[in-house]
Amino acid sequence: MAFQDDMKEVHGFLQHTTQGNLKKMLVDGRFTDAHLNLLLKLVRSPQQQFVEMAERGEFPKMKFSNSEAAIKEKFWKDCFDTLMSRGLLSAGPAPVAAPAAKAA
Numbered sequence: 001m002a003f004q005d006d007m008k009e010v011h012g013f014l015q016h017t018t019q020g021n022l023k024k025m026l027v028d029g030r031f032t033d034a035h036l037n038l039l040l041k042l043v044r045s046p047q048q049q050f051v052e053m054a055e056r057g058e059f060p061k062m063k064f065s066n067s068e069a070a071i072k073e074k075f076w077k078d079c080f081d082t083l084m085s086r087g088l089l090s091a092g093p094a095p096v097a098a099p100a101a102k103a104a
Contacts, residue, residue, distance in 0.1 A: 034067035
């Protein structure tokens with residue numbers, strides 16, 4: 001699946017790019033420092049586990065800071081949107097975590 005391949009590439013990119021450069025690239029009004037910090041915690045997971053969490057919109061058992069807990073519900077959607085807008089994730093079939101558009 002293309003999404004899985006893209007997320008594997010994203011995992012590698014995030015692991016090998018310094019936090020300062022990731023902050024310059026990703027953090028804006030919608031994707032905050034809290035989003036980046038949570039994403040970096042998740043990237044410490046093995047690649048396959050990271051891809052599965054992203055597909056399902058889940059998190060491992062872990063402690064969340066107050067700011068991370070506040071963004072947890074919309075984290076994956078914000079993450080996917082930001083990665084797509086920066087060209088790190090291609091638009092394609094939405095993973096389970098992304099909410100489906102409501103039919104009119």
